[in-house]
Amino acid sequence: MAIDANLDLVNVAPQAKPPVCRIMDYGKFRYEQQKKEKEARKNQKIVDLKEVWFRANIDEHDYQTKMRNVLKFLKEGDKVKCSVRFRGREIAHSNIGQKILERVANEATAAELCVIERIPKLEGRSMIMILAPKATH
Numbered sequence: 001m002a003i004d005a006n007l008d009l010v011n012v013a014p015q016a017k018p019p020v021c022r023i024m025d026y027g028k029f030r031y032e033q034q035k036k037e038k039e040a041r042k043n044q045k046i047v048d049l050k051e052v053w054f055r056a057n058i059d060e061h062d063y064q065t066k067m068r069n070v071l072k073f074l075k076e077g078d079k080v081k082c083s084v085r086f087r088g089r090e091i092a093h094s095n096i097g098q099k100i101l102e103r104v105a106n107e108a109t110a111a112e113l114c115v116i117e118r119i120p121k122l123e124g125r126s127m128i129m130i131l132a133p134k135a136t137h
Contacts, residue, residue, distance in 0.1 A: 049130075051081040054104075056090045056097050063100075067107060074113040074133045084127045097127040105129065 002009040002023045010029065013020040050073040052066050073080045082104050084097035101120040108114045108131055118130040 045077055047133075048078045049081055050078050051083060054082065054084045054097075054100050056084060056086055056093065056100070058100065067104060070104060070108060070131070071111060071113060074108060074131065077133050079117065079133070080114070080131045082129045082131065086125050086127075091125060094122055094127060097122075101127060101129045105131065 005023060007023050008026040010022050010024055010026050011019060012022045050069075052070050052073075054063070054066060058066075070080050070082065082101055084100055086094065086097065090096075098120055105116055105120075109116070112134065114131040114133055116129065117132040118128070120127050120129040
């Protein structure tokens with residue numbers, strides 16, 4: 001039947017009982033499949049993880065600049081890893097770093113741009129928090 005119609009006999013579901021075959025133009029079928037895959041790739045958004053470093057004794061203007069970057073990254077749909085790096089004896093005052101990250105989280109969630117994916121946690125000589133953008137559905 002396929003030869004009479006000048007088409008191909010394609011085994012669509014070989015694992016099915018009984019196997020399913022279809023009479024179609026295989027070249028056209030492959031072309032349309034590739035077109036659908038290309039369209040799907042074009043529409044997907046790759047989420048990056050951007051990192052912003054803060055210091056325990058950060059000045060207000062520096063904080064505002066870094067906060068502006070955090071908000072920009074969240075608006076672009078990227079996750080943001082906020083870190084406070086401690087040097088020397090600063091590690092004894094990790095509560096200062098905790099306050100800085102809480103302030104970042106409060107300002108970012110007040111702008112309704114993100115959710116806190118990971119709360120501030122001390123890892124080695126740095127305290128890390130991860131913010132994820134809110135789903136825009």
